[in-house]
Amino acid sequence: MTGAIPSIALVGNPNAGKSSLFNALTGARQKIANYPGVTVERKAGHASFADGRPLSLIDLPGTYSLTPASLDEAVTRDVVLGRQEGEKRPDALIVVLDAANLDNHLCFALELLALNLPTVVALNMVDLAERDGLTLDAERLSKELGVPVVPTVAVRKRGLTELLAAIDEAIRSHQPRAAEAAPANDASLHQRARTIARAAILNETPVRRWTQRVDNIVLHPIAGMVILLALMFVMFQAVYAWAGPPADALEGLVGVAQTWVVDNIPQNFLRDLVVEGLLAGVGAVVVFLPQILILFLFILLLEASGYMTRAAFLMDGLMGKVGLSGRGFIPLLSSFACAVPGIMATRAIPDEKDRLTTILIAPLMTCSARLPVYALIIAAFIPNRGVAGTGIGLQGLVLFGLYVAGIVGALVVAFALRRTVAKGTSAGFMMEMPRYQMPGWRDILLGLWQRAWIFLRRAGTIIAMTTVVLWLLLTFPQAPEGESQVEYSVAGRIASGLEVVVKPIGFNHDIALALIPAMAAREVAVSAMATANAIDAGDDEEAMAQTLGERLQGKWSLATALAFLAWFVFAPQCISTIAITRRETNGWKWPMFMVGYLFLLAYAAAGITYWTAVAFGLG
């Protein structure tokens, strides 16, 4: 090797602990982007050898062989073979094996070794293998495979120095040879893998496996379902219960910033823009960061512990009935955080029609961008008390109900789509169930940090921009004395036009005004109302002191508030989701279809909610 920074790819089966190893090696020095032309995530990062020389690492999607079954598996093959556009063929490979699942993981390892690139095997999760009663001989394995084998425990950072030293040496001493014919992934390859695994396993005590005992409860046809529902319920209650204090602190911080600007900058156009536009708008969205992080914390924990696949197993029966598969559960659950990564995660679904249907219903999962809207309205209109002495909060219950409404809507829509536009044979469902393990806190924190960053960047760009544009539209032209500025402005007049359409479903001028900029992102509805209210309040100190929720309480009926909530269960108000759907379905046909059917549903749902509520005297 000459002066260039060596690039090393991490390859291995799903569930081999590749991503943990990647996180342990690179720490926060990683960059997530997309491969050109495909939507598969490219995770790259930097690390350094013991003497300080840098190396670059890429984490490739987990796969079982070099014959891909899905889009992301194809990327692994293409990168390893040097065929991926825009990606240099890696100088060396780290093949990651699950120590407790050698005979299966060795099959892919043997395929990779036949490529004759400098290679080191990371025998990962040796601690879990020991827990399962396995004692392994790394040296013997190394002799059988003909490459260095380093035992590692990625989540505990064990074996990393040795691994990097081995890869350094492998690159240095590599004699280029032509690749051998790739062994077919068939019985003979499995036989070879099994023979090697047998040789490397020193001792195998048949311990009663811990994972099996847990699964007997967690996968029980009835108890398992109760546990899954309970987990989901706790997750959504926690989003409410835990986020209070940090959200208040953030809100206080925004207030402090506003006061500081008001006190230190003379009254002018720019100051109003900053205080009423930027700080009121962006601040209204940023206060929801704690709730979004709590939701992601649960999702990351469920995924890292191995529970997510169990949930997919339990849900497969139900999802199969509407023509989907348990595979779709993971993208759909991710969509509770954000539909964009959710839709991207559908790439792991091999069946085309199954995948399309999952994409089309993903926006019905209550994403975190709806939380700001739900949280604002629920806090303002739903009393904060328990339900008949059960200790369950009414507010949390309403939130749970909104999530359930989205899920039920999604199932009904999927059922209809699979019989009409996405007709096809029932999809398959084949998946490996990982063992349970303690999530590594570093992996979880890194995941949370990446999500927080994405959210804040969104707040700082798309949301800040739409808010500023909206502020300008709300401020001009200046209303004459005695007229409402909000009503008189350009935005106010556009909203008055829209109001005609949404009036039948109980929406007022406030809502009509918020809906237009909220096309960019749902949470903009909140920042838009905050900005409009800040302008409306003007110099009225008493009005300024009221929170947005308090002001809405005075202006909206309960029926309107409920209709507004029902609208957001369905409304496809998110530019990013529409854009990602276009990219993932290669055209405008499906995103347009999605937007159309969701708006129809939103209008109907809000209308029915409003008319029902009015009939019960809540208007």
Added chain:
Amino acid sequence: MTALLENLLDRAPLGVAVRIARIDWTAMSEDEGRRLREFGLMEGSEVTPLHRGSIFSRDPLALTVGRMKVIIRAKQAAAITVEPTA
């Protein structure tokens, strides 16, 4: 011949190890067949069916093969003939 249906993995009792005698590869797509083999499900492998479905349906089936636990649908399991381990 009466035992024929009993011998399909689809119907095999839970918790009892069995050996795969035959797989009808024509009953599934090429991709599904390859994924089965990648999981190590092939003639001669020993498997233990462990969990079947939920309150919603009998689908899917979770089974161990070697040290791995995998999920397949009843449709594929119905294409796999099993026999008792020796």
